[in-house]
């Protein structure tokens with residue numbers, strides 16, 4: 720880990736409850752504003768790489784936009800895995816039903832990893848990150 724904090728964005732660029740994706744030295748990072756506290760996490764979901772800034776942030780809990788795995792943005796811990804899709808009871812064409820069934824079976828074998836977090840600090844209105 721670097722000793723140096725790097726200025727990334729102005730704090731007022733992210734509304735409370737909002738997120739913004741940035742790239743820093745080749746690292747894809749999402750900065751989260753949770754009640755005016757700023758957290759930085761890896762951008763890609765620990766399940767299947769969805770961009771997490773497109774998810775939802777509720778306090779310190781971030782929900783992935785793709786399959787709804789949840790993460791704690793303070794320590795990056797994966798709190799829950801993906802939610803199985805519900806194809807309901809609609810009658811589907813056989814090929815589509817079989818395809819969705821196979822996807823469902825594969826999804827059970829894809830592990831959700833915790834995500835990386837980065838140390839942040841606020842300085843003179845700037846969010847800074849230590850890589």
Ligand code: FES
Nearest residue numbers: 764766767783786
């Ligand atoms: S990609 Fe995030 S839960 Fe599947």
